Amino acid sequence: MNAATSPAHLPVMVDACLEFLAPHPGSWIIDGTFGAGGHSRALLEAGASVLAIDSDPQARAHASALGADIATPAAPPHGGQARETRREAGRFRFQAGNFRDMEQLARAAELSSVAGVLLDLGVSSMQLDEGERGFAFRHDGPLDMRMAHAGRNAADIVNEAPFEELAALLWRYGEERHSRRIARAIVEARDRAPIRTTGQLAEVVASAYPSGPRRTHPARRTFQALRIEVNDELGALQEGLEAAARVLAPEGRLVVISYHSLEDRIVKRFFKDSPRLTALTRKPLEASEAEIRANPRARAAKLRAAERSQEPSPA
Numbered sequence: 001m002n003a004a005t006s007p008a009h010l011p012v013m014v015d016a017c018l019e020f021l022a023p024h025p026g027s028w029i030i031d032g033t034f035g036a037g038g039h040s041r042a043l044l045e046a047g048a049s050v051l052a053i054d055s056d057p058q059a060r061a062h063a064s065a066l067g068a069d070i071a072t073p074a075a076p077p078h079g080g081q082a083r084e085t086r087r088e089a090g091r092f093r094f095q096a097g098n099f100r101d102m103e104q105l106a107r108a109a110e111l112s113s114v115a116g117v118l119l120d121l122g123v124s125s126m127q128l129d130e131g132e133r134g135f136a137f138r139h140d141g142p143l144d145m146r147m148a149h150a151g152r153n154a155a156d157i158v159n160e161a162p163f164e165e166l167a168a169l170l171w172r173y174g175e176e177r178h179s180r181r182i183a184r185a186i187v188e189a190r191d192r193a194p195i196r197t198t199g200q201l202a203e204v205v206a207s208a209y210p211s212g213p214r215r216t217h218p219a220r221r222t223f224q225a226l227r228i229e230v231n232d233e234l235g236a237l238q239e240g241l242e243a244a245a246r247v248l249a250p251e252g253r254l255v256v257i258s259y260h261s262l263e264d265r266i267v268k269r270f271f272k273d274s275p276r277l278t279a280l281t282r283k284p285l286e287a288s289e290a291e292i293r294a295n296p297r298a299r300a301a302k303l304r305a306a307e308r309s310q311e312p313s314p315a
């Protein structure tokens with residue numbers, strides 16, 4: 001199954017996104033986490049122009065199916081010089097890249113004024129459902145977890161990180177109470193043979209977990225921690241928020257949907273501390289019961305919105 005044929009990802013809290021971003025003809029909105037394009041589609045249908053970004057090159061197939069102008073970097077994107085060759089671009093453009101590089105990507109797309117930025121964090125249903133991407137403990141596959149198919153993967157960390165580093169990682173990014181116990185089990189298992197698959201890792205973690213009733217799979221937090229580390233998700237979020245606050249026009253809106261407390265904490269703090277932004281949500285909005293019934297992924301979603309000040313204070 002490839003990105004274009006895998007079951008579509010259902011976009012979360014679309015109405016709230018539309019309400020805050022107020023898309024209209026002539027306004028440019030950056031969808032920094034395009035995925036399968038559910039949010040972008042709603043923004044386009046409301047008449048806005050969209051620059052869609054995703055670090056996963058497989059998102060390109062969805063963008064292409066939705067009719068995007070696909071930007072082709074003239075040089076490798078790292079280094080910040082995302083010059084592109086593009087045919088005459090319309091009001092829907094897609095660029096593979098990291099939202100932490102949003103400023104360069106917006107400049108390369110020649111956007112003059114940005115009215116809104118949307119970040120719908122985490123992984124898509126397609127990434128979770130494709131076993132070979134290695135994101136899910138429920139699907140056996142190579143232990144990979146790289147959104148951008150580049151750099152160190154999860155197997156490298158699991159098989160090479162020293163015990164203390166592994167335990168700290170599980171504690172910090174997974175908020176895993178049994179971090180040391182799990183790290184010890186991983187080190188013992190890899191001493192016998194390298195851990196290469198999601199199934200093997202899930203089994204090692206389950207075997208280390210104390211028995212007793214539990215609501216979620218014992219490997220859930222370990223997988224979350226590894227995914228965050230492999231993709232530097234929290235570093236990208238911090239830099240993406242800073243870039244969004246710079247790229248927005250006065251009165252432009254930033255909407256962020258997060259799925260766990262580590263992300264939400266960063267967003268909350270940034271909205272409170274940024275001299276360029278005013279928070280529009282005192283508490284995060286959550287999905288309705290009806291939406292959660294239709295899309296269980298929405299259960300964890302927390303949406304915060306902020307507005308760029310009229311007169312930005314000097315940075």
Ligand SMILES: C[S@@+](CC[C@H](N)C(=O)[O-])C[C@H]1O[C@@H](n2cnc3c(N)ncnc32)[C@H](O)[C@@H]1O
Pocket residue numbers: 009010011012032033034035036037038039040053054055056059097098099100120121122123124125147236237
């Ligand atoms: C929850 S999905 C977004 C789903 C999308 N809103 C939709 O309606 O289909 C998150 C997407 O963001 C991408 N992503 C995560 N972190 C990113 C980053 N730092 N830069 C760019 N894309 C990122 C992932 O590859 C994934 O496709």
